[in-house]
Each structure stands twice: as C-alpha cells, then as structure tokens.
Amino acid sequence: MRAEHTLFRRNTPTESAIMRFDNVGLRYGQESEILRDISLTLAPSSFHFLTGDSGAGKSSLLSLMYLARRPTRGRIEMFGIDATRMSHTMLPRIRRRIGVVFQDFRLLDHLTTLDNVALPLRVAGIKEAEIARHVPELLNWVGLGSALKIKPPFLSGGEKQRIAIARAVINRPDLLLADEPTGNVDDRIAQRLMHLFIELNRLGTTIVIATHNEPLIRRFGFPRLHLQDGGLTVLGAMPPNEPSTEANP
Amino acid sequence: MLRRRSDLPFDHDTTTAFLPAMIAMMVFLATLALSGALVLDNLLSRWNRDIKGTLTVQIIPEDSDPRAKRATQRIEKTIRILEETPGVIRARALLPQELAALIEPWLGSTDLIADLPLPQLIDVTISETQPPNLTALSARLKKAVPGASVDDHRIWLARVISLADGLEMLAKAVMTLVTLAAAAAVIFATRAGLAIHRQSIEILHLVGARDGYIGRQYALRALWLGGQGAIIGFGLAIPVLLGLGTMAKTLEGGLLAEIGFSSAHWMILATVPMTAALLAMAAAFLTVLKTLSRML
Numbered sequence: 001m002r003a004e005h006t007l008f009r010r011n012t013p014t015e016s017a018i019m020r021f022d023n024v025g026l027r028y029g030q031e032s033e034i035l036r037d038i039s040l041t042l043a044p045s046s047f048h049f050l051t052g053d054s055g056a057g058k059s060s061l062l063s064l065m066y067l068a069r070r071p072t073r074g075r076i077e078m079f080g081i082d083a084t085r086m087s088h089t090m091l092p093r094i095r096r097r098i099g100v101v102f103q104d105f106r107l108l109d110h111l112t113t114l115d116n117v118a119l120p121l122r123v124a125g126i127k128e129a130e131i132a133r134h135v136p137e138l139l140n141w142v143g144l145g146s147a148l149k150i151k152p153p154f155l156s157g158g159e160k161q162r163i164a165i166a167r168a169v170i171n172r173p174d175l176l177l178a179d180e181p182t183g184n185v186d187d188r189i190a191q192r193l194m195h196l197f198i199e200l201n202r203l204g205t206t207i208v209i210a211t212h213n214e215p216l217i218r219r220f221g222f223p224r225l226h227l228q229d230g231g232l233t234v235l236g237a238m239p240p241n242e243p244s245t246e247a248n249p
Numbered sequence: 250m251l252r253r254r255s256d257l258p259f260d261h262d263t264t265t266a267f268l269p270a271m272i273a274m275m276v277f278l279a280t281l282a283l284s285g286a287l288v289l290d291n292l293l294s295r296w297n298r299d300i301k302g303t304l305t306v307q308i309i310p311e312d313s314d315p316r317a318k319r320a321t322q323r324i325e326k327t328i329r330i331l332e333e334t335p336g337v338i339r340a341r342a343l344l345p346q347e348l349a350a351l352i353e354p355w356l357g358s359t360d361l362i363a364d365l366p367l368p369q370l371i372d373v374t375i376s377e378t379q380p381p382n383l384t385a386l387s388a389r390l391k392k393a394v395p396g397a398s399v400d401d402h403r404i405w406l407a408r409v410i411s412l413a414d415g416l417e418m419l420a421k422a423v424m425t426l427v428t429l430a431a432a433a434a435v436i437f438a439t440r441a442g443l444a445i446h447r448q449s450i451e452i453l454h455l456v457g458a459r460d461g462y463i464g465r466q467y468a469l470r471a472l473w474l475g476g477q478g479a480i481i482g483f484g485l486a487i488p489v490l491l492g493l494g495t496m497a498k499t500l501e502g503g504l505l506a507e508i509g510f511s512s513a514h515w516m517i518l519a520t521v522p523m524t525a526a527l528l529a530m531a532a533a534f535l536t537v538l539k540t541l542s543r544m545l
Contacts, residue, residue, distance in 0.1 A: 095455060095457040109258070110258040119456050120457060
C-alpha cells in the first residue's frame with residue numbers, strides 16, 4: 001500500500017509489460033510525423049537509455065510515455081490498460097505509477113524544496129506525518145537535507161535537478177522516465193543519482209533515461225532505445241571501450 | 250484553515266484581486282433587496298391577517314336630522330340587517346372614542362374631533378369559508394339605510410397587494426441578477442486563473458493530481474476571497490438597514506408602524522453573506538472541473 005511508503009521498498013508490478021507501443025505515430029499540427037511506427041515493449045524492472053540526436057523526438061516519445069499527449073495513430077498500453085482510449089478520470093491513477101524527471105525540472109517556484117518533493121504524495125492523499133518522515137529522508141540522500149525550506153529560485157541548476165529527481169522517485173513509481181537527469185550536475189552527483197536509479201531498478205522500478213551522455217551510457221551498460229529519423233531501434237548495451245556508431249549532437 | 254498552503258501560486262495572482270470588492274457590492278445589494286422583500290412580505294401578511302374575514306359598513310351622517318337619536322336608529326337597523334344576513338358572524342358599532350382614536354394620528358388629540366360629523370362605522374366579522382354575497386348586502390343596506398355603504402377591505406387590499414407583489418418580485422429579480430453577476434465574476438476569475446496557472450496545473454496533473462484536487466484549491470481560494478467580500482458587504486448593509494429602520498419608526502400611521510426587523514429576519518439576512526461565499530466556492534470548483542475535463 002502506498003501509504004506505507006519507504007524509500008527502498010520493493011516494487012511488485014503484476015503486469016507482463018509495463019508499457020507497450022504498437023505502430024505509434026506522432027505529429028504536431030499539419031507537420032510530418034516526428035515519430036513513426038514506434039513499436040516497443042518495456043518489461044517490468046527493465047532499464048533503458050533513450051538516445052538520439054537533438055530533435056530526434058526523445059522528449060516527444062517520453063511525453064507519450066508519461067501520457068502528456070496522445071499519439072496521432074497506433075496504440076499505447078500502460079500497465080495493461082489501453083492508454084490511447086483511457087478516460088480523463090483514469091489518467092491520475094496511471095500517472096501516480098509514473099515518475100518523471102523533466103529536462104527543465106518543472107518545479108513549482110512558490111513551493112519549498114520539501115513541498116515540491118512532497119507533491120506526488122500529497123495528491124495521492126498520503127498523511128502529512130508520513131510526508132514529514134520520508135521527504136527529508138530522501139532529500140538528505142540526494143544531498144539537499146539543508147535546503148528543505150528553500151524555494152527553487154534560490155537554488156542552483158544542479159540542486160533543482162536533484163529536487164526534480166527526488167519528486168519523481170518519492171512515491172516509488174513503477175515506471176521512472178528521466179530526460180537528461182544528470183545534465184546539470186557534476187560527475188560525483190551524477191554517479192550518485194545513477195546509483196539511486198539503479199537501486200530503484202533493482203527493487204522493481206522500470207527505468208528509461210533519455211541522455212546524450214555517452215560516457216554514462218558506456219559506464220552503466222544498459223540497453224538503448226535509439227531514435228533516428230522518427231523511428232526507434234532497440235540496441236544492446238554500448239561496450240565500454242567501443243567507439244559509438246550513432247551520431248552524437 | 251482557508252489560507253492553508255496551496256500548490257498553486259495564488260498569492261501572486263492578480264486575476265482574483267477584484268473578487269472581494271465585487272462580492273462585497275453584490276452582498277450589499279442582495280442584503281438590501283432581501284430585506285426589502287422581507288419587509289413587504291411582513292407587511293402583507295400582517296395586513297392580510299388583520300383584515301381577513303372582516304369588512305366595514307360606513308353610515309354617512311345626515312345633517313338635517315336630530316343627530317344622536319336618528320343616528321342610533323340607523324345603526325341599530327343596519328346591525329339588524331347584517332345579523333340577518335347569512336355569512337355574517339358578528340356586527341359591532343365602533344364607539345365614539347374608538348373612532349376618535351382611528352383619526353387621532355392625522356388630526357391630533359383635540360376636542361375638535363368630538364364636534365366633527367364623523368361617519369358611523371360598524372365592524373363586521375364574516376365567515377372566511379362562506380362569506381356573504383357582498384353585492385346583494387350592499388344593495389339591501391343602501392335601500393334600507395340611506396347613506397350606508399359596505400367597505401370591503403379586500404378591494405383596497407388587492408390593489409396594495411398587487412403593488413407589494415410587484416415590489417417583492419422586483420426585489421427577488423435584483424437578488425437573482427446579483428447572484429448571477431457574482432457567479433459570473435467568480436467563473437471569469439477562475440477561468441483567468443486557470444489560464445495563468447496552466448503550467449503549474451500540468452505539473453500537478455503529471456504527478457497524478459485529480460481534477461477535484463485542483464478544483465478544491467480553487468474552491469478554497471474563492472471561499473476565502475468571497476468570504477472576505479461577503480463580510481464587508483454585509484457589514485456595510487447593516488448600518489444602512491438600521492438607519493432605514495430608525496427612519497421608518499419615526500413615521501406614524503398604520504401602514505409603516507412595524508417596518509423593523511425581528512431576530513428571525515436578521516438570521517435570514519445573515520444567510521446572504523454565507524450563501525455568497527458558498528456560491529463563490531461552488532462556482533470556482535465547478536468551473537475548474539469543467540475546464541480541466543478538456544485537458545489531457
């Protein structure tokens with residue numbers, strides 16, 4: 001039960017696939033499709049990097065995954081439910097199982113660090129006593145224990161990024177989607193955050209991280225979902241010392 | 250409680266700055282309109298209660314006859330006819346001092362009244378369920394007692410009631426318009442607020458907030474602002490009503506003597522600000538739900 005939240009509780013998703021895309025296409029307005037014929041299945045507890053050139057559609061693909069938009073065509077299934085025909089009232093229930101780290105953080109500037117991270121718990125109706133116990137614990141873990149009462153405008157980019165990550169993982173999502181989550185932090189913090197993701201993944205969270213950071217991709221060796229010309233290819237892990245075959249920005 | 254932490258940056262929201270003043274004006278007008286309706290309703294029921302089941306027979310004095318004896322004969326004859334008429338329960342001639350008391354508010358308490366050729370009045374109680382045929386009674390009295398006429402209060406009252414009904418409807422129409430205007434102001438402010446906070450709302454949606462969760466935040470905000478305005482508007486209306494009540498009490502005469510408010514009236518009036526605040530809350534909540542249902 002989510003009210004018994006702890007930072008490192010094991011997830012036990014029951015679905016055979018966390019997410020399934022079937023010939024999905026996406027276009028904005030009358031423009032040509034930015035994503036074409038995307039077919040993809042993410043198994044529970046899988047870990048993927050999402051790669052591709054700038055403008056390849058990584059953020060668009062992620063937005064389909066976190067149900068911020070509907071595809072122009074094709075079918076998306078989330079946790080065994082048809083997301084393309086999901087009712088408006090059903091969306092919150094699915095979204096509470098998804099944690100998202102946005103490239104631009106999307107924090108609420110008028111809320112403190114603690115309140116920003118507590119947001120997913122509050123909307124889920126978790127008691128304040130639980131929130132007061134777990135949120136500082138997680139913020140300590142990401143090195144922001146001294147910034148609980150500080151609002152985002154007074155924090156650095158790296159600190160904001162860690163708040164965004166803490167907010168995404170605080171309710172132990174079944175699926176974590178992160179858009180360049182280590183883009184604004186130094187190597188030491190990046191390593192620490194990656195270990196947080198790996199720990200979450202080990203405990204059952206399915207993870208997709210969009211990144212351009214090739215050393216990071218090589219170091220952690222997870223399979224890649226590569227976007228090119230609107231299409232998606234599933235590639236294996238990038239060997240630690242092999243030169244990249246994909247175009248980088 | 251109402252000003253608890255909000256997930257939306259309402260404190261920097263200028264779209265709702267006018268709401269308290271707007272609601273204050275609306276509550277002020279609605280309180281005055283409702284108090285007008287209450288006063289009219291009160292007066293009408295009192296008039297109705299006072300003269301329902303009664304009528305008056307008036308006998309004009311005749312100058313040529315020896316006054317006292319002849320007048321007494323005419324009164325007795327009239328009462329006899331009245332008592333014989335089916336539907337008449339009781340007939341009683343008003344005493345000279347009762348007549349004097351009736352016109353005292355206009356002419357004052359002087360000996361002059363005693364010398365005036367006042368008409369004789371007979372107070373008649375009639376059956377409410379089986380009233381007499383007033384046309385026939387009037388004709389019979391006129392024939393038997395020259396100068397006698399039936400004064401049916403209902404004719405006079407019907408005209409007054411018609412006027413009062415019109416005024417009461419006007420007061421209710423004002424209240425309805427004021428309510429609609431207040432609701433429209435809240436809906437407009439809420440829609441503007443939703444547009445301004447769209448990005449924050451998207452974030453709340455993405456972390457799993459239901460529309461009701463967001464709606465409650467807007468509703469509490471509207472209750473807080475509407476409540477402020479409602480208290481101010483009602484606070485301004487109270488001295489106006491008290492002033493009007495005091496002015497009405499200085500008027501002498503049967504029609505306006507009891508225009509003041511009872512404690513029950515004040516309790517009814519006190520529902521105006523409460524209703525306004527709750528209306529603001531409900532309008533904001535429903536507006537949010539309707540608007541957000543179109544978002545993904």
